[in-house]
Amino acid sequence: MANYGRGGGRKLGPVGRRRFLALAGATTAALTTPPVALPGSAAEPVSGAGLALAFRHQASAIAIGRRYLERFPNDPHREVLGEGRRLAAETDPTVARSALRARVKQDFERGDTVTLDGWILSRSECRACAALALTAGAADRGSEQ
Amino acid sequence: MIRDFASFDGAEAIACDLCIAGAGAAGITMALEFAGRGERVVLLESGGLEFEETTQALYAGGNLGRPYFDLDLARARIFGGSTTHWGGMCTRLDPIDFAKRDWVPHSGWPITPADLDPYYARAHPVLELGEYDYERAEIAPAGTEFLPFREDRIRPKMWRYSMPPTDFGQAYRPQLARAANVDVLLHANLVEIETGDDAGQVTAFRIATLEGKSARVRAKSYVLALGGIENARLLLNSDRAIPAGLGNQNDLVGRFFMEHIGIIAATVLDLEGNGWQHSYDDLFDGDRQVRCGLTPSFEMQEQKRILNPMLMFGQRTVARTNSEGYRSLAEIRKQIARGELPGDLGHHLYNMIIDVDGLVRGMYEKVDSTVYIGMEAEQSPNPDSRVVLGTERDPLGLRRANLDWRLSALDKRSVRTLLELTGQELGRMGLGRLQMEEWIAQDDNVWSDDIQGHYHHMGTTRMASDPSQGVVDANCQVFGTANLHIAGSSVFVTGGCANPTLSLTALALRLADRLKMLLA
Numbered sequence: 001m002a003n004y005g006r007g008g009g010r011k012l013g014p015v016g017r018r019r020f021l022a023l024a025g026a027t028t029a030a031l032t033t034p035p036v037a038l039p040g041s042a043a044e045p046v047s048g049a050g051l052a053l054a055f056r057h058q059a060s061a062i063a064i065g066r067r068y069l070e071r072f073p074n075d076p077h078r079e080v081l082g083e084g085r086r087l088a089a090e091t092d093p094t095v096a097r098s099a100l101r102a103r104v105k106q107d108f109e110r111g112d113t114v115t116l117d118g119w120i121l122s123r124s125e126c127r128a129c130a131a132l133a134l135t136a137g138a139a140d141r142g143s144e145q
Numbered sequence: 146m147i148r149d150f151a152s153f154d155g156a157e158a159i160a161c162d163l164c165i166a167g168a169g170a171a172g173i174t175m176a177l178e179f180a181g182r183g184e185r186v187v188l189l190e191s192g193g194l195e196f197e198e199t200t201q202a203l204y205a206g207g208n209l210g211r212p213y214f215d216l217d218l219a220r221a222r223i224f225g226g227s228t229t230h231w232g233g234m235c236t237r238l239d240p241i242d243f244a245k246r247d248w249v250p251h252s253g254w255p256i257t258p259a260d261l262d263p264y265y266a267r268a269h270p271v272l273e274l275g276e277y278d279y280e281r282a283e284i285a286p287a288g289t290e291f292l293p294f295r296e297d298r299i300r301p302k303m304w305r306y307s308m309p310p311t312d313f314g315q316a317y318r319p320q321l322a323r324a325a326n327v328d329v330l331l332h333a334n335l336v337e338i339e340t341g342d343d344a345g346q347v348t349a350f351r352i353a354t355l356e357g358k359s360a361r362v363r364a365k366s367y368v369l370a371l372g373g374i375e376n377a378r379l380l381l382n383s384d385r386a387i388p389a390g391l392g393n394q395n396d397l398v399g400r401f402f403m404e405h406i407g408i409i410a411a412t413v414l415d416l417e418g419n420g421w422q423h424s425y426d427d428l429f430d431g432d433r434q435v436r437c438g439l440t441p442s443f444e445m446q447e448q449k450r451i452l453n454p455m456l457m458f459g460q461r462t463v464a465r466t467n468s469e470g471y472r473s474l475a476e477i478r479k480q481i482a483r484g485e486l487p488g489d490l491g492h493h494l495y496n497m498i499i500d501v502d503g504l505v506r507g508m509y510e511k512v513d514s515t516v517y518i519g520m521e522a523e524q525s526p527n528p529d530s531r532v533v534l535g536t537e538r539d540p541l542g543l544r545r546a547n548l549d550w551r552l553s554a555l556d557k558r559s560v561r562t563l564l565e566l567t568g569q570e571l572g573r574m575g576l577g578r579l580q581m582e583e584w585i586a587q588d589d590n591v592w593s594d595d596i597q598g599h600y601h602h603m604g605t606t607r608m609a610s611d612p613s614q615g616v617v618d619a620n621c622q623v624f625g626t627a628n629l630h631i632a633g634s635s636v637f638v639t640g641g642c643a644n645p646t647l648s649l650t651a652l653a654l655r656l657a658d659r660l661k662m663l664l665a
Contacts, residue, residue: 101575108572113565118411118580120568 058132064116065133068126071116075127077134083124084131100128147224147322149193150333151354157361161185161328162664164350164364166335166379169226170646171632171653172370173313173321174271178657180324184664187362188321189333189352192223194314199355199540203334204375206546207535212594213550219600220372224331225314227372227600228646233310234436235274235647236302237265241443241453242523242641248450249555251401251526254638255610255619264651271650273311275433279303286430291437292421294570300442302455302642306427306434333360335371336541337383340626344386347629353541366660370632370653373402373602377532377635378546380606380616380623392606392616392623399532399605402550403640404598406522410456411564411581413516413571421576422516425458438521440642441563452559454522455642456567461510461517468503469496518564518579521599523642525555532605550598554590561585601645603637621656632656 055061068075090096107113107122114126163179165172168190176188192200200223206216213219221227238258245253266277278284281291281303291301321329330352337351339361349361369376377399381390392398415422427436438455446453465471473493480487487493497504524530530551534544561581568579584593609615612624617636623629632653634645 105573105575108569111565111569113569113572115565115581115586118583118586120565120572120579120581122572 061129062133065129068130080127080130083127147329150330159362161187164362165368167370174653175657186327188329191334210549228313233307234644236304236643238641264654268650272307304436308434373635377605382543400528401526401604402530403524403604407597410520411518414578416577422458452523464506470500470504471507603634603640606635608636
């Protein structure tokens with residue numbers, strides 16, 4: 001039993017290990033994302049900057065968020081945005097991360113998880129990433145105009 | 146005494162009270178129970194005391210189902226049977242494994258855990274397992290810190306190792322050689338179970354060597370202890386009285402073949418890096434070796450309507466184990482640490498050069514902190530997963546076995562659910578995130594070709610209270626044939642996640658008690 005595997009590497013999903021490590025651990029990088037009104041949202045915009053502060057590595061979070069939106073297109077935007085707004089409301093990234101961690105723990109306790117490319121993830125962490133991905137997408141579109 | 150049937154100068158008919166076919170764990174356990182008693186016992190073994198290629202090849206068969214080991218490599222045909230090549234991992238079946246689970250078709254044993262418990266205790270010394278205790282707090286080395294999994298979701302289950310794994314052929318050969326009432330006949334292949342016209346009684350075991358010598362063993366009682374595939378194969382080949390095969394009047398012999406599903410199912414991204422997983426490695430305490438696996442709690446199995454799979458945490462050791470180059474590097478390092486150079490340095494350097502790929506993979510494994518999750522998962526009883534006879538015959542004239550191993554969507558959902566529960570618990574504890582293989586995440590019955598069995602062959606002559614549901618009764622007697630019994634994991638109704646050797650040894654002891662009573 002200790003000898004796992006018969007050669008050959010594991011295939012990682014599109015949200016790979018390195019990507020996830022970055023989400024979980026690396027240094028904070030400020031993202032100058034402007035406040036945007038998200039597609040399908042109410043008029044009230046989400047502060048992309050505030051939301052971004054919740055993540056240590058935004059690029060990874062955005063990748064995971066995009067994958068979540070792709071995989072679960074029917075998750076209501078209001079739920080996704082609600083998660084984003086809760087995080088964006090915090091100006092202190094430590095507090096924002098701590099709040100997200102608490103919700104993530106609660107999700108795991110309740111079994112409120114999703115399977116994304118094989119990863120067992122908390123719904124809140126996925127939605128937070130999705131919200132960030134949406135803000136990033138909106139910002140990209142804004143800069144193109 | 147131990148004799149070679151090939152040079153046996155006896156009569157064409159050998160008389161005894163009990164004839165046991167198969168000198169593996171079950172057969173030897175039973176013979177030992179009779180050693181020194183009044184009954185005359187003949188223990189038949191196809192092989193000899195050493196490995197023989199021509200004998201081993203008698204196991205060869207076909208594969209009709211999902212990828213599986215070559216059948217001639219899946220068991221050892223030698224005195225001692227597959228205990229000559231086993232890992233020594235043992236644990237009990239769980240109480241839920243014996244139960245009729247309404248979400249698991251064909252589940253439910255006709256005996257209870259309490260029926261088997263005293264025999265588990267007796268099997269422990271036979272397998273040199275130490276005290277009969279599986280309580281984690283009692284048997285894990287002091288100071289081992291296990292994770293606080295919520296036990297209403299995840300249940301820790303302990304394994305003990307027979308250490309070193311008891312080789313029945315070595316350990317019990319002297320005792321059987323001394324037993325005046327036990328005749329061990331080597332190179333004595335069972336080729337037919339002969340019965341009267343109504344198949345109600347076995348009249349003889351017909352035996353033969355590969356060289357053509359043959360005889361009949363006549364006994365009061367007979368036991369098949371040939372292994373999970375061969376027990377069915379011999380019944381199906383013995384088709385004079387019942388054309389479908391002895392004991393097969395209800396078309397059940399060979400069906401319900403089960404394995405334990407083996408797969409590297411997932412990895413864990415360890416966010417803590419504090420070595421929590423090492424509590425789930427092999428643990429040593431003096432001469433005791435144990436290991437903790439995780440299964441879904443009984444409540445979760447019922448609530449989620451799943452089986453009883455098991456996972457263990459571990460590291461990859463494939464290249465380190467198999468690479469000549471890496472092993473040579475390790476040897477050089479070991480010698481240098483002692484202040485010496487290996488005498489065969491050139492040979493080691495040559496290995497490292499020609500196996501540079503393996504060397505690099507081994508070095509990567511050494512520093513790879515990835516936590517791997519391996520599984521030994523229960524397979525649900527499935528009548529379509531089966532052993533059938535092929536048309537090809539072996540040199541003894543017996544039709545060879547064809548294996549059609551099949552798995553179900555329930556099997557896969559059970560694997561997936563245990564991974565989900567474990568991933569949720571690791572997330573809750575803030576330890577990391579689990580990533581399962583993507584194919585496991587899909588809700589279907591599609592399986593990767595990477596999955597393997599664990600060389601655990603179960604279920605092909607299953608136990609039941611009713612002949613319409615099984616091949617043997619609760620006493621392991623073949624329905625409809627009064628003096629024929631079966632020992633071994635082929636009588637298992639379900640396999641849980643327990644390596645079968647302890648349970649089949651316990652069942653063999655129970656059957657021995659039964660036969661002592663019948664033969665008295």
